[in-house]
Amino acid sequence: MHSKFYKILLLVGLGSVVGVILLLQMYRFAVGPQGVEISFPTLSQVSLTSSPENAQCIECHQNESPGILDQYHDGKHSQRGVQCLDCHKPLEGQEKMTTVHYEVQMVAAPTPNNYAQCHDEAVHEFSISAHAAKSWYPVVGAEDFTKEELAKYHLLGEDGKPLNNGKPNVIRDVIGKDASALSCEACHGIGKKNDDGSFGDCRACHLGHDFSIEQARQPETCGQCHLGPDHPQMEIYNESAHGTYYAANKEKFNLGAPTGTLTTKDFPSPTCTTCHMSGIGDIEPTHNVSERLKWNLAPPIATIRADGRQNRQTMESICLNCHAQGTIDEHMTQAEKIIDLTNENVRKGQSIVNELRTIGLLPGSTMSTPIEYLEFELWHHEGRRARFGAIMSGADYVNWHGIYEQEKALVEIKAEAEEMKKD
Structure with missing residues (x-):
């Protein structure tokens, strides 16, 4: 009797261990950070609970641009159930930026206004920093700014006129617009004006689709721009x-x-x-x-x-x-x-x-x-x-x-x- 009881107990114990291992493996391949290493399409927490539109995003991009999905599955947004259209869905004021992509309205490049839905304090702090409008001004001058924006972002001198007489950095004129597009604007674009009136690009530091805080904290990320003569x-x-x-x-x-x-x-x-x-x-x-x-x-x-x-x-x-x-x-x-x-x-x-x-x-x-x-x-x-x-x-x-x-x-x-x- 005791022998039979211990055998049952042993089987239950082994079954529990196997069950835990299987659950851990399911997590690893489904939503864990190692899930992107397997060869067959991965499923995130988002894909399991998402709307049809978001599910289509994942299904299509898994085949067309899997690198994006690899990063996305590896990031905290995916693991916490943030869906594709939570960031890419157009907001009021983004009509100029909106495109129809496979019958779904979306903005291809979300702006700080999109991110402010969840990260409003960080977006506000960024907006008044030297990384936002103040960064964009030197490569375009006052032409991208309204009078109200020049005042709001402290781009007026003591005389009330735009800084540097409203002109971009002198070197921008020396090298020309074509060279500037792939040099000056590549870095100063962290503060570029968007069509919805916001300034900046959060992706300049939070690269890719994983938006990793670890990556943003590495000196090498800052070193994309803060280097050179x-x-x-x-x-x-x-x-x-x-x-x-x-x-x-x-x-x-x-x-x-x-x-x-x-x-x-x-x-x-x-x-x-x-x-x-x-x-x-x-x-x-x-x-x-x-x-x-x-x-x-x-x-x-x-x-x-x-x-x-x-x-x-x-x-x-x-x-x-x-x-x-x-x-x-x-x-x-x-x-x-x-x-x-x-x-x-x-x-x-x-x-x-x-x-x-x-x-x-x-x-x-x-x-x-x-x-x-x-x-x-x-x-x-x-x-x-x-x-x-x-x-x-x-x-x-x-x-x-x-x-x-x-x-x-x-x-x-x-x-x-x-x-x-x-x-």
Whole structure:
């Protein structure tokens, strides 16, 4: 009797184990992150519960563009039941963007207005950041903006007129629209104006259809745009102690930690988002990448932002998770001396070039003589590099790519000006 009972108990136990294994495998192949690795079409939580239109989206794209579905099944949207048309369904004001795709009305490229249905706070923070309208303005000037938008996004000068006289960055005119489309606009398009009146593209950082927070937190994602001769934050980060630690210990980072819960255990060294966006300690997360910055380092003459001193306190609260206040104060004091030096050098170069214009030795059109390129790069390249290097601890960019290059350029500008005066 006991033997029979134990046999039944053993069979029930084995059956339970097998059942659990089968359930785990079903999860793995259906909605788990490994589901995309199998060879036959996968089913997400969405496809199991979706409307006929959404089911058709999944069925068709599984055959026509499976890469999209692979990413989608791997992401949290799919796992949490967010359906295709939750993002791609047209909203009021998106009539110009709406197309009929297999008898279904949709917007091919959702805008922040679509995402605001679920992420309204993040969209608002993004909209007032330098990644939105302020990013788009330099490549198009005022032509894409209404008067109300220029005022709303602080694109008017103290005189009430559009910044830079409403013109795009001078280099955009030098290289032309075709070159700009695949260069300047490729990065500044993160803030491009959409046909529904919104500005920006969330997919610039949350790439693909998985919209991974882990991906957005990696420095390499920011490095898509923040690199090169005029804003080499990626290169500076890589040579800094922060970047070196990250590169050597990437496996220690919990890049997928839930928003608002980050500690130094998750991020033992900061990535770009740790300092500029993430919530850590008592600091709340934000999608406004300018919210923690004291200085505006990009213009010819670097200036302190309107809320700059308060912003610095917020940034230092993040630094204090790893550094002593004395260390922070010493670094920032030295960095601001470099910023002042770059401003001084830029003013010297501007003074020489402006004198040549005043006495009529420079033509009316800009960027048509060597000395104008030297003066432009004095701030747009060398000045910025030294400033970013100083703040982010990139010694090579402070000196050899920064102050040294400025000093060299000033010698060349002076010599060029003297030759022009002789002629």
